[in-house]
Amino acid sequence: MENSNEPSMNVDNSHVFLQFSELGVHLKSDPGKEIELITWDKIKKKELTLWSKIKIERHLVERLTIEILHTDFLLIPQEYDSQPYRIGFLEKALGQEAFVGKELHEQSVHWIESNLLFLIPSEWKDFASSLFPLSKINYQHIIGELLVENKEAKSKNSSQLNLYVEGKLAFLSLFNEGKLQLANVFTHQSPLELAFYLHSIRDSFNVFLTPETVKMHRSGAESDAIIQSLAPYNIHI
Numbered sequence: 001m002e003n004s005n006e007p008s009m010n011v012d013n014s015h016v017f018l019q020f021s022e023l024g025v026h027l028k029s030d031p032g033k034e035i036e037l038i039t040w041d042k043i044k045k046k047e048l049t050l051w052s053k054i055k056i057e058r059h060l061v062e063r064l065t066i067e068i069l070h071t072d073f074l075l076i077p078q079e080y081d082s083q084p085y086r087i088g089f090l091e092k093a094l095g096q097e098a099f100v101g102k103e104l105h106e107q108s109v110h111w112i113e114s115n116l117l118f119l120i121p122s123e124w125k126d127f128a129s130s131l132f133p134l135s136k137i138n139y140q141h142i143i144g145e146l147l148v149e150n151k152e153a154k155s156k157n158s159s160q161l162n163l164y165v166e167g168k169l170a171f172l173s174l175f176n177e178g179k180l181q182l183a184n185v186f187t188h189q190s191p192l193e194l195a196f197y198l199h200s201i202r203d204s205f206n207v208f209l210t211p212e213t214v215k216m217h218r219s220g221a222e223s224d225a226i227i228q229s230l231a232p233y234n235i236h237i
Helices: 047-054 083-094 122-131 191-205 221-233
Strands: 015-021 024-028 034-039 063-069 073-077 102-109 114-121 136-141 159-166 169-176 179-187 214-216
Touching: 063 122, 073 083, 083 114, 102 122, 102 136, 114 122, 114 136, 122 136, 159 191, 169 191, 179 191, 191 221, 214 221
Parallel strands: 015 063, 063 136, 159 214
Antiparallel strands: 015 024, 024 034, 073 114, 102 114, 159 169, 169 179
16 A cells, blocks of 8 residues: 655646756655655666656656756856857866767756756766657756746845755855856865855855845755754854
């Protein structure tokens, strides 16, 4: 008998949302809580588990949205973004080897007149196509979520720091006085390193690290654990 207390995805068969990262495939419930992470080395063995959690019929899925959590991205102002030059910008920012085994995707961020360019490992895309061979697949990057237009980001009288932590990666964006100041990702090995980076942002941009200023783009136990780990370093968010 199925455990009624076990979280499961409640989705419309016509549209499914997943996250892909270096860790594996992240299954999410409606409130944004992670149900399960299936690592890439176990994905084939746990394919039945994946389908039992998602509770959908693959042939009914019309649209699949996959959010990418990967370090290879670049935000370019639209006035400087053109096909002849964008590859050069990416190679300079990410390195010439960044394109090996990866494919380029684009996500427009119209309200700040920029394009978000990001690379996806080809094997991730192959896996997505094998899961949903009849679906239209839309790829987006987690940084895009942190750049969404809202009244806090546009306010000329306040600051907003958006933070999303997954494993050892911390993705963030900072808006100050209605302007984008920072869109970045960094690797940290401990809460101390994460706290050090956040305090550096505080000092560089004169931003207060408070619950009103910092928005965690996660929910549930993962978010609570991150918040608790930062408290000893005078970060109360």
